[in-house]
Ligand SMILES: NC(=O)c1ccc[n+]([C@@H]2O[C@H](COP(=O)([O-])OP(=O)(O)OC[C@H]3O[C@@H](n4cnc5c(N)ncnc54)[C@H](O)[C@@H]3O)[C@@H](O)[C@H]2O)c1
C-alpha cells in the first residue's frame with residue numbers, strides 16, 4: 001500500500017491511475033508521494049516517509065529541489081502536458097494586448113440602461129478602443145521549450161514575423177520549430193526588433209527579473225509584453241514605470257500582484273494558463289504514471305533533480321534502487337558490498353546528473369531492507385530502496 005498526499009486539487013482522471021493499492025487525498029499521513037500544482041513547498045517539513053514529489057505542471061520553483069535531492073526525494077514534472085492550454089491563452093493575450101478588448105468591454109457595460117441609444121453610443125464611442133492587428137508585426141519568443149515553440153508556430157500562422165531566443169534549445173525542440181522563426185543570438189536582438197515579447201522560460205536565479213528598467217530601455221517604444229511564465233521574471237516597479245511613461249503599451253500577466261491590479265495598461269489574468277480540463281487531466285495522468293513507476297519499479301522518467309533511469313522489470317530478481325552522490329568509486333563500493341553479502345548483480349543501469357547519481361540493480365541472493373540500511377551508512381549513499 002502507498003499513500004499519496006495531494007497539496008492541490010488534482011484531476012480525478014489522474015488519481016484513478018493509482019488503483020486499489022493507493023490511498024490518495026489531502027489529509028493522507030506519512031505519504032510516500034506528494035502530488036502538487038502551484039502550492040509552495042519551501043516552508044513545508046518533508047516527512048521522512050517521502051520518496052517522491054510530482055509537480056502536475058511545468059514550473060518547479062515552488063519545490064525546494066536541493067533539499068529534496070539531499071533527502072533522497074525524486075522530483076518529477078510533466079513536460080509539455082499543459083503546453084497547448086498555455087499557448088491558446090498566450091494567443092488570446094496577444095489579441096488582448098493589441099485590440100483594447102478589455103477596456104472596450106468594461107466601457108460597454110457602462111451603457112447598460114441607455115435603451116435604444118446603446119447602438120448609437122457604441123458607434124460614437126468605439127474610436128477610443130482602436131488597436132493594431134498582430135498580423136505583420138514582430139513577436140519575440142524568449143524560451144523555446146514546450147510552450148514557446150507552440151506559441152512561435154501559432155503566431156507564425158497568424159501572420160506574425162517570429163524571433164526566437166533560447167541558448168539551450170533542445171534538438172527535439174529545434175525539430176518542432178517552424179523554419180521561418182528567426183534565430184536570435186542574443187536577447188538584445190529580441191529587444192531591439194520586436195513589437196511584442198512573450199516570456200516562456202523557467203524562473204531561476206539567471207532569469208529572475210530579466211525584464212527590468214535596463215532591458216526595457218533596449219526595447220521598441222510601445223512594445224507589448226506578455227508573461228505567462230512566472231511573475232518574478234519581471235521587475236514590477238520597472239514595468240509599471242514603463243507603462244506610465246508610455247514606453248510599454250501593455251503588459252499581460254498571468255501572475256498579478258497587488259500593485260499591478262488596476263494599473264493602466266496591465267491586463268491581469270488569474271494564473272489561468274493551464275486551467276483547462278484537458279491540461280489538468282494530461283498533467284495529472286502523467287504525474288500519476290511517473291509516481292507509480294517510481295514507487296513500484298524504481299524507474300525515473302521526467303525527473304528535474306535526478307537522472308532519468310529505467311529498466312524493464314524481471315520478476316525473477318530483487319530490485320535495489322540507490323540514490324547516491326556523483327563521486328568516484330561509488331559503484332565499485334556498492335558492487336563490493338553486495339559481493340561481500342553473497343549477492344549477485346544480474347542487471348544494472350546507472351546515470352549521473354550534476355552532483356547526484358541513480359543506480360538500479362536487479363540482484364539475486366538475500367538482499368533485505370536491513371542490507372539496504374547498512375548500505376545507507378556510507379557517506380556517499382543517500383537512499384537505498386529494495387522493491
Ligand atoms: N501560466 C501557466 O499556467 C504556466 C503553465 C505552464 C508553464 N508555465 C511556466 O512556463 C515555463 C515554461 O514552460 P515550458 O513547458 O515551455 O517549459 P520547458 O522546460 O519546455 O521550456 C523552457 C525553455 O526555456 C529555455 N530557457 C531556460 N533558461 C533560459 C534563458 N535564460 N533564456 C532563454 N531560454 C531559456 C529552456 O532551454 C527551455 O527550452 C515554466 O517553467 C513555467 O514557469 C506557466
Ligand SMILES: O=C(O)CC[C@@H](O)C(=O)O
Nearest residue numbers: 037038057058059274275
Ligand atoms: O497548475 C496550474 O494551474 C499552473 C501550472 C503552471 O504554472 C506550470 O508551471 O505548469
